[in-house]
Amino acid sequence: MSVETRHPADSHDRIRVHGARENNLRDISVEIPKRRLTVFTGVSGSGKSSLVFDTIAADSQRMINETYSAFVQGFMPTLARPDVDVLDGLTTAIIVDQERMGANPRSTVGTATDANAMLRILFSRLGTPQIGPPQAFSFNVASISGAGAVTMERGGREVKERRSFRVLGGMCPRCEGMGRVDDIDLTQLYDASLSLNAGALTIPGYSMDGWYGRIFRGCGFFDPDKPIAKYTRKELDALLYKEPTKIQIDGINLTYEGLVPRIQKSMLSKDVDALQPHIRAFVERAVTFAVCPECHGTRLSAEARSSTIQGKSIADVCAMQISDAADWVRELDEPSVAPLLTGLQHVLDSFVAIGLGYLSLDRPAGTLSGGEAQRTKMIRHLGSSLTDVTYVFDEPSIGLHPHDIERMNTLLLQLRDKGNTVLVVEHKPEMIGIADHVIDLGPGAGAAGGTVCFEGTIDGLRASGTLTGRHLDDRARLKERVRQPSGALEVRGATANNLRDVDVDIPLGVLVVVTGVAGSGKSSLLHGSIPAGDGAVSIDQGAIRGSRRSNPATYTGLLEPIRKAFAKANGVKPALFSANSEGACPACNGAGVIYTDLAMMAGVATECEVCEGKRFQASVLDFRLGGRDISEVLAMPVSEAEAFFAAGEARTPAAHAVLQRLVDVGLGYVSLGQPLPTLSGGERQRLKLATHLGEKGTVYVLDEPTTGLHLADVQNLLALLDRLVDSGRSVIVIEHHQAVMAHADWIIDLGPGAGHDGGRIVFEGTPSDLVSTRPTLTGQHLAAYVGA
Numbered sequence: 001m002s003v004e005t006r007h008p009a010d011s012h013d014r015i016r017v018h019g020a021r022e023n024n025l026r027d028i029s030v031e032i033p034k035r036r037l038t039v040f041t042g043v044s045g046s047g048k049s050s051l052v053f054d055t056i057a058a059d060s061q062r063m064i065n066e067t068y069s070a071f072v073q074g075f076m077p078t079l080a081r082p083d084v085d086v087l088d089g090l091t092t093a094i095i096v097d098q099e100r101m102g103a104n105p106r107s108t109v110g111t112a113t114d115a116n117a118m119l120r121i122l123f124s125r126l127g128t129p130q131i132g133p134p135q136a137f138s139f140n141v142a143s144i145s146g147a148g149a150v151t152m153e154r155g156g157r158e159v160k161e162r163r164s165f166r167v168l169g170g171m172c173p174r175c176e177g178m179g180r181v182d183d184i185d186l187t188q189l190y191d192a193s194l195s196l197n198a199g200a201l202t203i204p205g206y207s208m209d210g211w212y213g214r215i216f217r218g219c220g221f222f223d224p225d226k227p228i229a230k231y232t233r234k235e236l237d238a239l240l241y242k243e244p245t246k247i248q249i250d251g252i253n254l255t256y257e258g259l260v261p262r263i264q265k266s267m268l269s270k271d272v273d274a275l276q277p278h279i280r281a282f283v284e285r286a287v288t289f290a291v292c293p294e295c296h297g298t299r300l301s302a303e304a305r306s307s308t309i310q311g312k313s314i315a316d317v318c319a320m321q322i323s324d325a326a327d328w329v330r331e332l333d334e335p336s337v338a339p340l341l342t343g344l345q346h347v348l349d350s351f352v353a354i355g356l357g358y359l360s361l362d363r364p365a366g367t368l369s370g371g372e373a374q375r376t377k378m379i380r381h382l383g384s385s386l387t388d389v390t391y392v393f394d395e396p397s398i399g400l401h402p403h404d405i406e407r408m409n410t411l412l413l414q415l416r417d418k419g420n421t422v423l424v425v426e427h428k429p430e431m432i433g434i435a436d437h438v439i440d441l442g443p444g445a446g447a448a449g450g451t452v453c454f455e456g457t458i459d460g461l462r463a464s465g466t467l468t469g470r471h472l473d474d475r476a477r478l479k480e481r482v483r484q485p486s487g488a489l490e491v492r493g494a495t496a497n498n499l500r501d502v503d504v505d506i507p508l509g510v511l512v513v514v515t516g517v518a519g520s521g522k523s524s525l526l527h528g529s530i531p532a533g534d535g536a537v538s539i540d541q542g543a544i545r546g547s548r549r550s551n552p553a554t555y556t557g558l559l560e561p562i563r564k565a566f567a568k569a570n571g572v573k574p575a576l577f578s579a580n581s582e583g584a585c586p587a588c589n590g591a592g593v594i595y596t597d598l599a600m601m602a603g604v605a606t607e608c609e610v611c612e613g614k615r616f617q618a619s620v621l622d623f624r625l626g627g628r629d630i631s632e633v634l635a636m637p638v639s640e641a642e643a644f645f646a647a648g649e650a651r652t653p654a655a656h657a658v659l660q661r662l663v664d665v666g667l668g669y670v671s672l673g674q675p676l677p678t679l680s681g682g683e684r685q686r687l688k689l690a691t692h693l694g695e696k697g698t699v700y701v702l703d704e705p706t707t708g709l710h711l712a713d714v715q716n717l718l719a720l721l722d723r724l725v726d727s728g729r730s731v732i733v734i735e736h737h738q739a740v741m742a743h744a745d746w747i748i749d750l751g752p753g754a755g756h757d758g759g760r761i762v763f764e765g766t767p768s769d770l771v772s773t774r775p776t777l778t779g780q781h782l783a784a785y786v787g788a
Contacts, residue, residue, distance in 0.1 A: 012089050015056065015390070015421070019085030023050040023678060024450040030439055031455075032056075034089065035388075037412060037422040039435035041461075041468045042453070043710040045445030045669060048425045049394070049680050053095065055082045056423070057392045060093035080605075090390070091421060096377050097394045105178060105270070106140055109368070110318055110361030113351075113379055118344040119361075120170075123314045125337055127307035132168040137307075137314050139177035139299035141169030170304035175292035179299040182268055186240070188286035189259055192229040200228050203263065204282050218249035219256045298362070315362075321755045322348055323357035350379045354411065355404045358498070358519035358755025369703075371399020371518065375408075382411065387419035397428040398707055401517040401736050402781035405430050427710055428737075429472055433458060440468045446637065446669035471711035476742035478768050478786055483510045483725065483745045489530065489699070496528030497521065498759040508699070508730040510745035511721055515735060515778050516762075519754030522734045526701050530732070537697030539705070544676060544684045549580055549591065552662065552679075553634060553672040556691050561654035562645075566630055569649070570623040577630045583620040585611035626650030634673030638662045641672055661690040664723075666709075666716050680708060699730045706737040718743050738785035741778070742767055749778045 015032040025047050032038050040048040062079040110116035120134035127137075135141045147164035171177040194200035196216050197208060206212045208224075217224045221238035222231060231239065242258040267275065267283055275283060291297040298305060298315035305313045309332070317325055326348035332341055351357055354375045359368075368376060374396060381391065396412070397405050405428065413434060416422045426432055438461050440454040453466040461469045486509030494502040499521045506512055514522045530536050544555065553559040563574040576583040584590030588608035592615040595605050607613040614621065614631035621629040626649045628636075636644065642659040645652045662668070665686040670679070679687065685707050692700075705721075706714055714737065721743075724731050733740060741747060747770055749763035762776045770779045771786060 014089055015091075016086065016088040017051070017055065017084060018088075020051060020055050021083040022054045023047065024446060025050050025055070026450040028450065028452050030452055032421070032423070032439070033437050034091070034421045035416070035419050036436040037416045037424065037434060038437040038439060039424045039426050039432050040439050040441065041426065041432060041710075042441035042449065043445050043467065043713060044666075044680055044686075044708050045683055046441040046443075046449035046710075047451075048441050050450075051439075051441065052392055052423050052425055053097070053394070055084055056087070056090070056390070057093040057095050058082050059084070059087050060090045060390065061095075063090065064092060091388055092386075093390045093392055094381060095392045095394075096374055096381070096396070097392075098371075098374050098398060105364065105366070107365040108318075108361060109322075109359050109363045109365060109376065111140075112365045113347060113376060115344065115347050115361055116318070118340060118347070119314055119317060122337060122340055122344065123307055123309065125340075126309050126332075126334060127314075128309075129307060131303050131307050135170070136168045137170045137300070137304050139171050139179075139304075141167070142171045142176070143167060143169045143173070143301065168303075170300050172292060172295035172299055172301050174294040175299065177299045179292055179295065179297045180289045181292050182264070183288045183290065184260055184263065185286050185288070188282075189240075189263075190228055193227055195227050196222075196224040198227075201259075203259070204278050206259075214249060215247070215254055215256055219247050221256070318362040319360055321357065322351045322359050322361065323755065325361065326352060326357070346383055347379065350382045353382065353407075354378055355400070355407055355518060355754070358753075358758070369399045369523070371397075374398065378411070381415070388421075390421040390423060391415055393422070393424045393426075395426055395708065396424065397426060397431050399518055399704065399736070401515070401778070402430065402738065402785075403777045404518050409434050427708070429474075429711065432461075432468075432472065440464070440466050442467055444669065446671070448669060467712050468710070474711055474739075475785060475787060476739035478742050478771060479745075482766050485510050485746070489730075491525070491529040494525055494529050497524040498755055499524050499528070500759040502759070502761060504748060504761055504764065506732060506748065507746050509725070509728070510730065511725050511743065512730075512732045512746045512748065513735050513741050513744035514732065514748045514750070515741060516750035516758065517754050517777065520750040520752075520758035521760075522750055523703065524759075525750065526703075526732060526734060530699065530701055535696075535698040536701060537692050537695050537699070538701045538703075539689055539692045540703045544688055548675045548677055550676040551634070551673045552638070552667070552670055552676075552687055554580075555676060555687060556658050556662070558655055558658040558672065561652050561658075562630075562633065565645075565650070565652045565655065566623060566625050569625045572623065576620050576623070577616075579615035583616050583630070585615055585617055587611065588615070590615045631673075635671055637669055637671050639668035642668070658690075658694065661693045662687075664693070664720050665690045666713050683708070693724075697729065699732065700724060702731065702733045702735075704735055705733065706735060706740060714739050738782050741770075741782050742786055747778075749776050751776055751778075 013034050015034060018029040020028050040052055042048050058079060059082050062081060065073060065076050065079060108116070110119070120137040123137050124132065124134045145166040149160050150163050151158055151160050175181050189203055190200045191202060199208065208216070221242065222235040238258065240258050240260050242256065244255050244257045247254055247256045267279060268287065272280055272283055300315050305315050307313065312328065317328065320328065326345065329341060329345050329348060334341065351359065356372060356375055396408055400408060409431060412422055412424065424431065432438065435458060438454065438456065438458060439452060440461060442449050442451065442453045443466065454461055454464045454469065462472055463469065485507030488505040488507055491502065491504050491506065502525060514526060516522050527538065553562065559578070563577040566577045567574040573582065575581045579590035585608060587610035588594050592608055592611065592613045593605040594608055616631055621631060623629065626644060633641065638659055642656065642663050644650055645655045645659060667683065667686055667690065670683065685705070689705060705717060709717060718740065721731050721733070735741065744767055747763065747765065747767055748761060749770070750760065751758050751762045763770055763779065767782065771783045774780050774783050
């Protein structure tokens with residue numbers, strides 16, 4: 001019997017990467033099987049994201065963009081070609097990353113997933129009374145009307161016609177679709193006993209030395225030398241509330257606007273958490289936010305709320321838990337909108353299938369955790385008819401309880417079984433275990449990583465002797481003796497979000513782990529009951545914001561003592577040792593590279609020829625400290641810098657203390673001057689942790705500190721938490737990692753389910769009690785993990 005010859009098209013069954021050098025990758029070559037699930041492992045910073053996201057996914061997206069015309073490409077983000085010799089066998093890449101959803105206060109779970117768009121059409125067709133088109137139910141569209149004469153040319157003559165128009169939107173007119181109103185405390189804006197020229201304004205950025213000072217002095221609406229307390233009613237109204245008015249000062253056309261509308265536009269239109277720390281502190285001090293009394297927080301006008309289907313308005317449906325909303329849609333039997341109901345049903349059922357049924361559609365998108373945001377992005381891909389697509393996931397286990405990880409594994413395998421290539425960057429052994437193929441990068445992080453340590457099966461990885469292979473079967477043991485608390489933090493009647501009037505005593509002076517399935521109320525309990533300040537330091541999963549000019553030295557405040565040490569040693573100004581200030585190379589403005597914009601083609605970044613990428617003026621590099629210039633210090637890894645600033649001529653205790661904390665959180669391999677955008681998610685989280693460790697707190701609240709940590713690094717984190725507790729601090733950790741649970745002195749388990757099925761304390765006690773009684777899902781998974 002003759003062997004059937006293979007069709008040439010079937011030979012392209014691998015994605016081939018040859019000579020990848022992006023970031024810290026060291027000219028590596030790998031072959032990834034298509035239509036299989038491949039997991040990329042390795043310590044944080046070993047090059048996993050550089051290979052998967054910055055090389056494979058980035059080039060796939062770049063090539064797709066190049067299929068469009070130059071005109072269309074002009075509107076799209078320009079992507080540079082990754083630093084790689086050969087990329088072969090690529091398919092369309094769909095990236096599902098950990099990036100938080102935008103902190104736009106107008107964005108909700110419903111608007112981000114198209115569920116609201118479908119609901120608006122549904123209510124415009126079936127709602128009674130019928131009030132108008134879909135936009136009449138949108139809280140982002142304001143109702144406006146107008147009338148007037150328009151002049152047109154017709155047949156060579158000018159003709160005037162009267163026209164009127166009306167746009168019916170669903171926006172609440174009182175809060176403008178925000179769901180909350182703000183009340184500004186005027187005493188926080190100015191000191192009434194002073195004049196403007198004497199510095200009466202206490203708003204960040206409103207100094208009289210800059211443009212604002214020029215506008216206030218020259219506007220002529222009030223006397224800048226008169227104390228505000230002596231202003232007439234008209235002058236005070238002009239200072240606070242005047243509408244934008246064109247003025248001319250020294251021959252320059254400018255716009256004057258009262259303080260209150262200007263603050264509302266510049267500060268209050270943004271999400272408070274997205275503001276810079278000093279502006280956020282001002283907003284929290286000067287502005288009180290309350291639920292809008294007209295729309296009761298629904299963001300919708302009375303007209304939009306008046307139209308109902310089976311007794312429910314669109315606001316009622318959006319406020320429901322999504323699992324309940326799915327049941328409500330299922331009961332609607334209306335053949336005239338059958339395709340719409342099918343689509344809406346699919347979206348809502350996808351939320352439930354992916355473990356997000358506890359959310360509501362009106363939940364602000366900016367309040368979702370990293371894991372919730374990632375799974376929300378997955379929803380549009382579930383049930384998709386596309387096959388032969390490459391799905392790229394960045395740690396999909398983030399924010400998932402071991403019980404939820406099993407569900408996520410099923411979804412990933414379903415995507416693969418439809419004929420797709422699934423690439424997953426992951427640290428959790430439960431997810432690594434479902435891989436068809438594993439690629440382990442390392443052996444270390446940063447400059448010590450970037451090579452392929454192993455390619456093959458899970459069993460091969462176990463026997464390989466690599467760092468991941470050795471730690472894959474690590475199982476934590478329960479502690480024989482737990483610490484005794486020194487006191488308790490009493491929480492009484494907690495009702496934030498889904499909490500059911502919870503009373504709990506959180507022990508102090510010990511390591512407390514708060515656990516439970518995703519959506520059970522862990523964050524609501526801690527962030528709602530333990531206000532930051534008063535000795536409490538809260539370290540959440542919020543993203544670190546920083547441009548390519550930001551680096552670990554600037555973010556942690558480390559550069560300040562280093563600049564002062566250089567200045568003192570050389571008798572010059574500290575500003576010379578900043579690449580963002582006086583010491584910057586004039587050719588590249590301290591960026592180290594010169595960017596050339598090529599319109600719709602990828603921009604080119606070339607190393608600055610004047611400073612050779614060092615970012616500083618040549619004269620600044622003549623100044624030395626301990627035999628090194630400032631550019632050499634910024635190029636040092638943290639561990640080397642820690643030794644450098646510890647002793648000798650360069651001894652700088654303030655810098656050494658910050659570096660010691662960076663080493664403690666496992667960032668010894670990162671260089672001081674590495675741009676923040678090139679750090680991985682796990683590295684950024686630990687950079688944040690190191691910064692907060694310097695604060696004088698007595699209670700530390702950590703939100704999933706194992707995010708992005710390799711199995712081998714979890715032990716280092718536990719040692720760090722132990723040191724914090726042993727030094728007299730109280731540490732409270734929201735965590736799903738069983739190794740952290742096993743290491744706890746006390747566990748508080750919330751549940752039993754998510755959303756309105758959760759919000760209760762289902763267990764409090766020691767880890768050994770939880771394992772021996774196994775009263776909850778957490779207890780069952782922890783017992784299996786420790787082999788009890």
